[in-house]
Amino acid sequence: MTSLELTTDDFRRLAHRVSTLAEQWLTELDARAIAPALKGSDTEALFAEGLPEEGLKDAALDALGTVIAGTRAGNARFLGYVLGSGEPVGALGDYLASVLNQNVTAWRSSPTMVSMERAVVRGLAAAVGCPGFTGSLTGGGSSANLMGLTMAREAKAPANEEGSPSGVVYASTEVHMSIPKALALLGLGRRNLRLIPTDSDWRMRPEALEHAITGDVAAGRRPLAVVATAGTVNTGAVDPLKDVAAIARRHGLWMHVDGAFGALAAMAVPERFEGLALADSLSMDAHKWLYQPVDCGVLLYREAAAARRAFSFSGDYVRTLSTDSVEGFAFFDESLELSRRARALKPWLSVRYHGLRAFREAIRKDLENASHLAELVRAEPKLELLAPVPLSAVCFRYVAGLAEPERDAFNTRLMARLNARGRVYLSNATLSGRFALRACFVNHRTTAEDVRTVVAEVLATAKELQGT
Ligand SMILES: Cc1ncc(COP(=O)(O)O)c(C=O)c1O
Structure with missing residues (x-):
């Protein structure tokens, strides 16, 4: 037994203290100052003593009270950014996910959690009017957008072609910064992001999109994908998804929808998201408008084969042995990530508890x-x-x-x-x-x-x- 061992009694005692703090946090949330008056030097001072060589045992938890006191309270009147409110049943799911410590790489390594995540993804896809889409949970909208655009690149201009990656991606001037970042990471470069003007409601203008595409084709460039936004970060504008999809189809472009902020609202007001299901890939954030604790992004796509084209590089050491479609399934064949926490536990528990x-x-x-x-x-x-x-x-x-x-x-x-x-x-x-x-x-x-x-x-x- 190493000194890292914890007895059941130790765990119960510590868990009780943490639970008490969590309960107190939720009870007092409304009364707390939303933004405690702390300077950068104050928060740095909280951790100035560094990490101890010798364990503090139960006293290690003593500092939690001070840390929590200085923490921003995401209560009813926190309306900044696009920050979901952290539904507590979801938080309990997250806690259990850490204790169970499943590595959701493939069915072989975590059978129940893989099936749970697949079920959550299918369920959320159906709830937003995209039945039949599959996908995976991600660290957030930024990684879901990067994965969606990686799929687009592989579908339309595969990286193993001769020369450096090329192709133009279109999005409105209201696009979220995660899209230019994704283009930079993919080696396409920010200069290959064509920003399309918006109308007076901050929605992409379809005729301007078409004009830009035909201009690029005439100049010998290769249009690759269009990113429509379903809920721009500034004003919540939803691009005209049907029109954008029709243009994408006509010109053979991949259509990715950045629905990180807005798309989950299609559960409640589908009429505001007409054309969502025409996307080839779609990102949405359960840690935003499904109120789940951070982090819980979702990437949906119409064809799993497109995800595998982009992400499947399985070496023999990870190759699963079964030909069964469930038992042979591996998220690492469809995702950027290999080691993955059981993110599905929070939305699964939270939605089962409260109902859609x-x-x-x-x-x-x-x-x-x-x-x-x-x-x-x-x-x-x-x-x-x-x-x-x-x-x-x-x-x-x-x-x-x-x-x-x-x-x-x-x-x-x-x-x-x-x-x-x-x-x-x-x-x-x-x-x-x-x-x-x-x-x-x-x-x-x-x-x-x-x-x-x-x-x-x-x-x-x-x-x-x-x-x-
Ligand atoms: C439209 C849009 N896309 C992408 C993102 C990035 O999402 P995340 O913060 O989960 O990476 C955001 C975040 O606010 C967003 O509003």
Whole structure:
């Protein structure tokens, strides 16, 4: 027995302490300051003593209280970025996933977890109106996008062709940064990302897409893929998926949909995502709009063969021995990753506990909260709504008493002060060069009262800043 051994009694005692902290966190979540007033030097100081040579035993857990006290509270009024609210049953699934320590590489190494993940992926695909799609869970939307574009590249311009990889990828000017990053990683280079202008609702303009493709073909370049966004990070705009898919088909392009933010809302409002199932690959984030604890991304695709073309390099040491379609299945043949945690445990447990209907209701509630905030902003002369609200991101700014050139700087200061007040947390977006306050509702805890608090806090903060 090494000194790493833990008795059952030790485990029970430690687990009880951790559980108590978790329970306390959830109970007090609403009362906590959303953004504790800590500087970088304060958080560094918490860990300044480094890692101990000799174990501290139970005292090792003592510091958790201080660490948690300084941790940002993702409560009902945390509306920054696209941060899901961390559904607690999902968290329990995640805890168990670590204890079970399954390595979900292939059915042979973790039979139940492989079948569970396949079932979760199939179930979520069906729930968003893409029945028959398969795929895998990923670390998030960025890796799902990278994998989707790797599949596109392999399908349309295989890497083993002579010469360096080439091909042009199209996406709207509102594309998420994970797409240029994926192109850079794939060796296609950011210069091969063609940014297509959007309409007044921030949706890709199909005729501009077609024009860009034909221009590239005429210039001897090779169009490869189009990335449509289902929920842009700034405003939640959903590109015209049907039109984009028709153009992609006509020109023989792969269509990847970046639905990291929005696509799971197709569970609740499918009419806003017409054409989603025309994608060749689709990313979505269960750690955003399925409220699962980070991390839980999803990549879906229509043809498993395309994923295998991109990712299957199995050497003999990992090759499974069975010809059975389940027993011979290996995620490493369809994914970037080999060692993979049992990510499916959280959505599986969480959805089994609450049922899909509860998630649809929570998503509808988020959409209602966003519409409600937009209405309040429209009704308040001191505020200006800066973009339509097709999903759950609301972009607006404070304008009263401010000339146009002063508005960016004032709203920048307003956001910092508002967040420091600790009652509401907003992030920002830049729309046509203008600074926007941005509230994003992917939080099952947020109520109509919280939405009213957002407006009240923005007005109170502005008053503080204007000193009136
Ligand atoms: C549209 C879009 N795509 C991709 C991503 C990246 O997702 P992740 O943070 O899970 O890597 C985000 C994150 O906000 C997003 O909004």
